[in-house]
Amino acid sequence: MNKSEYKNVFVFAEQRDGNIQGVAFELLGKARDLANQLQEEVYAILLGGKDIEQKAESLIAFGADRVILATEKELEQYTTETYAQAICQIVNDYKPSILLLGATTIGRDLGPRLSARLTTGLTADCTKLEISEEKELLMTRPAFGGNLMATIICSDHRPQMSTVRPGVMKAMEKDETRKGKIDRVTINFNKSKFKVRIIETVKEKSDMIDITEAKILVSGGRGVGTEKGFESMEELAKLLNAEVAASRAAVDAGLIDHDRQVGQTGKTVRPDLYFAFGISGAIQHIAGMEESEFIVAINKDRYAPIMQIADLGIVGDVRKIIPALTERLKGLKK
């Protein structure tokens, strides 16, 4: 394999039900940045049924220079083998230097299968992608349960593959004036390898809230005071795409369910962002959230224990701050 034959930054533009997923636009944003540094181009791979043709243009508006479009009946619904065959054919024809996928359910099913088939390296769940002086892709990711960060390189194999979780990278501002090309390709499938048969596909919103999986938690304590206070916290949480959590005091007071309790007798959480509204920070509570990536504490007591472990502490009245923050965020959304 001759490395120099491999050029350009490719993004697998994941689509479901004819809608391109947010992570695809985010990856295009990053790909644009990487391609600019390499002085190369950004290609988007868009696979699906006839209905996704019209979506190809949006990929260009978000940063792609070219869209490789394959619309086949076999690609209407995702299965590992159909998509792996399609992408392998495209990779072998176009020889990308870098291939990015979203670390979604599909991405995690497809990515490793592809990397094994292409005999190349895949680095999963990257939080940072950069270009080194040697023009290689530097892929940084958490390891060891999140306790360690590692920077990985894939020196001698191409494409350098990476998956990135939704919400980590930033999409470009949509620019409808951008121009690009659309390559329509036909995939030559080996149908004898299609072994998995889809019997039924069901969409459902899960009722079960697992606060340990949430990336942002809006947590309330005694300072929130009333059920009404918690309702307004819920409004705030919705605007931030966050889950509501609570300290034991709030649960004991019957303001919220026990499955939302953070602490020694509740759950241990490690979200990217933890808001502690009106929580004093008793040891039992801190033990359940001190590993959060960024802690924001709002409390009327400057010397509340929570202020000592907060990354950002605001001394104030939560009953004023929650509604005010909610209003401001609503305004920004418009």
Place this chain on the structure above:
Amino acid sequence: MKIIVCIKQVPDTTEVKLDPVTGTLIRDGVPSIINPDDKGGLELALELKDKYGAEVTVITMGPLQAEAVLREAFAMGADKAILLTDRKFAGADTLATSNAIAGAIRTLDYDLVITGRQAIDGDTAQVGPQIAEHLDIPQVTYLQSLKYDGKNTFTIRKATEDGYQIVAVDSPCLVTVLSTANKARYMTVRGIVEAFDKTIEVWGADKIDVDESKLGLKGSPTKVKKAFTKGIKSAGQVYEVDTEEAIGILVSKLKEKFII
């Protein structure tokens, strides 16, 4: 039915702490456990054994001390165990690891290969599908439940991003499982007492038919350029301001973190 379950011995990363002085990871005294997703896989295999009388073989690739997870698997009810260990496997990334394990599985009879979705130390969730590719068998990931028709078809419910799918696939195939798919059984007392009388087969690189260039560090396309800890949390900033200003500070922080 013959089932092969791939398990990994991992440090219990929820117990790992940062040294407050040096900021480095304290690895001493961290207990080793069966990777939680793999335990879910083993439980699935044992449930199939209970229901259909399957034979369950567990395989792990690791240093000699990885034997401990095989003993645990015996105590839970596994029938056979293989320890894949060899200096030649050292330094392997996921591709080289999957090559080695696939090489071992290729020498065995199987209807179903079960792996966990991801290991809590590596966190990459790759080895399962890569093994399936090397073995040239279909894969179904994010398994929630599995039914077997008694002959050679599996009907599987798998999680999707926004719901689930029911798929059917014939054996042989590979599935990946999450720890949340089931509640893994405890080892039984008798299982523990008898676990140490059972034989663990120890296989080296010579037992598997894989080219050395595909194993270990040599067979690893990815390499770690550097590893670093995120550092100790330093004290944050506390602001004693009025509501209006407070909102301003919060909003700019949220923007900084790409949340809005």
Place this chain on the structure above:
Amino acid sequence: MDFSLKIEEKLFLQMIREFAEKEVKPLAAEIDEMERFPIETAEKMGKIGIMGIPVPIEFGGQGGTNQMYSMAVEELSRVCGTTGVVVSAHTSLCIAPILENGTQEQKMKYLPKLASGEWIGAFGLTEPNAGTDAALQQTTAIDAGDKWILNGSKIFITNAGYAHVYIVIAMTDKSQGTKGISAFIVEQGTPGFTIGKKEKKLGIRGSATCELIFENCEIPKENLLGKVGKGFGLAMKTLDGGRIGIAAQALGIAQGAMDETVKYTKERKQFGKSIAKFQNTQFQLADLETKIQASRLLVRCAAYKKDNNLPYSNDAAMAKLFAAETAMEVTTKAVQFHGGYGYTREYPVERMMRDAKITEIYEGTSEVQRMVIAANLLK
């Protein structure tokens, strides 16, 4: 002399600790508050073999050792004194006498279901007028040809009402004194056998402690356990083994209280530093820790001797005496170290203190243990 754990004992400890943390600990406060027998825990324990650890595999048991059994009782008691005694009374006081004295038919009939936890076991010796002076048995068993007829009552019987199998000690020939006492196996549901009053207790409140009432209760002739007139000796020997279990329970309770106290004293800050930094705390905890370790070694030694068919009665008595008194001391100090919080139900130490007390009383009071040890010493 090898003081280290065997490899299977280490794996066993790992399993039982995980089980205690995940399945037993979450219920401990509730079953104490509600005085509720942890029936769901008994079922879970049955499934993984905890109800039949030292029973040989040929009788449906787990083929484990008394050492492992005592470790199980210790680890369970560490998080919940009640759960510990459920297993202890069941194993030492019901399974053991059948295993050690039963006929092949009796073993095959009772042991498999007891070992699997399908049946729970109990032991009835104590009567309103026969506590430490156990020879004052007033419950009678009359030989009626093809059956025995039991009359009388027992009190303070652990697991009563939930057990299916009861080992009952009764007087068969008053004129013979202790040589006129025999042992019987009585199954729940036998006409004439009822469960009486359930006691409200200071501690191990989830443990069912009730009266057994026998009114012309007829049991089959083959339900005699051991030989006629040998029941008193059988009961005493059974209690020897039971002592290992209770010593393990006391040890577990003490260890649990110590774990809580170490955690609390490190976190609680007064006068500018954690109370663990004060020498008063350190010295007291050091003393208590030493006593806990000494208890542990006494329990290990007694279990070891029983596993190796060496005489262990004296060792078991010393283990129970010391572990029980240590448990009482450790748990009382634990409450003290927790201050006002320790007196509330928000922390588990007050329950541990209440649970510890019974270990100085049942299955032979500390006074009885002293009698046994002195007798052995001064014979």
